[in-house]
Amino acid sequence: EVQLVESGGGLVQPGGSLRLSCAASGFTFSSYWMSWVRQAPGKGLEWVANIKQDGSEKYYVDSVKGRFTISRDNAKNSLYLQMNSLRAEDTAVYYCASITIFGVVPLGVDVWGQGTTVTVSS
Amino acid sequence: NFMLTQPHSVSESPGKTVTISCTRSSGSIASNYVQWYQQRPGSAPTTVIYEDNQRPSGVPDRFSGSIDSSSNSASLTISGLKTEDEADYYCQSYDSSVNWVFGGGTKLTVL
Secondary structure (H helix, E strand, O other): OOEEEEEOOEEEOOOOOEEEEEEEEOOOHHHOOEEEEEEOOOOOEEEEEEEOOOOOOEEEOHHHOOOEEEEEEHHHOEEEEEEOOOOHHHOEEEEEEEEEEEOOEEEEEEEEOOOEEEEEOO | OOOEEOOOEEEEOOOOOEEEEEEEOOOOHHHOOOEEEEEOOOOOOEEEEEOOOEOOOOOOOOEEEEEEOOOOEEEEEEOOOOHHHOEEEEEEEEOOOOOEEEOOOEEEEEO
8 A cells, every 4th residue: 555654743833843754655766756735724625845766856845945945765765845934924834745756857756745734923 | 827717615405416517727628638536525536537537446437528619618427316426526637748737626516
């Protein structure tokens, strides 16, 4: 069974940092593009970042560029999101997701994790 | 970049058919595949349609997807509505730079 389990969420002050982790199992992690998608309280889904199978390509939504870094460790079947200079508007549930591709294009989410909550507040 | 616009809410009775639209603001809807996600209250999203009209294994064939170039929109149709279909539904596509775009979501009420 494919499983994605996020961890690392919590309460952090504005300007602080947090590192989210996602443990993958039940599939060949190193063969999949991976993604982080977030959802602010009461709001819709927002794409955050994607990373290619070998980590050689990374893409970010404009609002997190320069502050967030997506990475992966294929030996540990793990995905990460390093979040720096956090703002109140980064408050959200963060979902780890595996990606469906078409050729070399990452189309959308295949499997979603259950999410981890990040709250940025003083 | 483009936007995907969905109706805020739709409602229909059990056993009926409902269609949720997703209109692309610029560029052709046919140029990039559209995906659809279901999010039941208090739960993580799940994927119900990918590549415009493909269903992942385990998704019932009551769910179908299509695109209409004349209205530049994608649609999710759910037939034989069940109370368990009550959820938020999101469309999603991507641009030429491989950045993803989500629609704002549609709340489906099955009365």
